[in-house]
Amino acid sequence: MKNREEIYEIMDACLLAGRIMLRCGAETYRVEDTMQRMALALGVQQTHSYVTPTAIMFSAEDGRSETTRLVRISERTTDLKKVALVNDVSRKISGGTLGLEEACRQLREIESAQLMFPFWVQVLAAAFASGCFVIMFGGGWIDVLPAMIAGGAGYYSVVLFHRLIPVKFFSEFLASVIIGLFSYLFIVFQLGNELDKIIIGAVMPLVPGLLITNAVRDLMAGHLVSGLSKGAEAFLTAFAIGSGIAVVLSFL
Structure with missing residues (x-):
């Protein structure tokens, strides 16, 4: 004993x-x-x-x-x-x-230990992923570069804003506004064709995929409190992303 x-x-x-x-x-x-x-x-x-x-x-x-x-x-x-x-x-x-x-x-x-990739690598990865998502969702190749720039800027912004404002909702909301503005400007200057595809590809690095997965797995395992709280957190993140894009589109 x-x-x-x-x-x-x-x-x-x-x-x-x-x-x-x-x-x-x-x-x-x-x-x-x-x-x-x-x-x-x-x-x-x-x-x-x-x-x-x-x-x-x-x-x-x-x-x-x-x-x-x-x-x-x-x-x-x-x-x-x-x-x-x-x-x-x-x-x-x-x-x-x-x-x-x-x-x-x-x-x-x-x-x-600091095992995460350097911040600039994370931004580049987010930009590259944004371009790939454009193709996956049926966008044209001309929209890949605008989505990469908007997605990279959005990911950079969400990290920067989170350091200044330690509330996830506001950092994600402001980052989504920046993504919407970048995407719209690319369309205005005729550097892209489909606004919706650019926005969808650019916001994907902000989508809480792991959080949603963990929420479902916890609910299936019987951890109702954790599953519901993680699901609520994922919903707030999705709401922040959608609200930021909606604010930009409402002024077009």
Whole structure:
């Protein structure tokens, strides 16, 4: 039976793993399953977890009492590389090839690591994806370059505005306005043919695809609170994108 100090250390490791995964875009049920598997492999038999998009509650029993910890999640992003690395650490712990101290060290390294591509690469990727979406939705090749420029400008704007205004709705709304303005100007100067195709391609990098997927998967797994809250967040993002474009089109 583990003593109190050992249980605290195990709980800290499990919460660290859960915090990294939840911040980086993992599903709710995956976070709970990972923490419980890690605790069981490290010698804590009785654990309970409750995860929402903004908080993690984790408790462990030592036979005499129960200890509960709460972790607040204030910022979330998409970094599936870190999710995969945490899963790898969890599998090594479950397989008995990784101890608690080394696991904590690796998890802290994963948390502090900068694994995302540089910002300019993300902007270029968003621009390239915007051009590809134009072709996928039936647009002409002449609309590819305008969509790439508008999409790149929109993605750059949403990151910049989010740093200035830490509210996702307003940053996404303003970025959509910029996309609409760029798209309209390309049509005015006869650098593109189909306004709707340019706009659709340019806004696609802003669409919360991972959030929608996670919301559906959480609902199917029975995590109704997390599924509904993620679905509501995805709806607000879609509403912000649509509102920004609508504001521009209403003044044409």
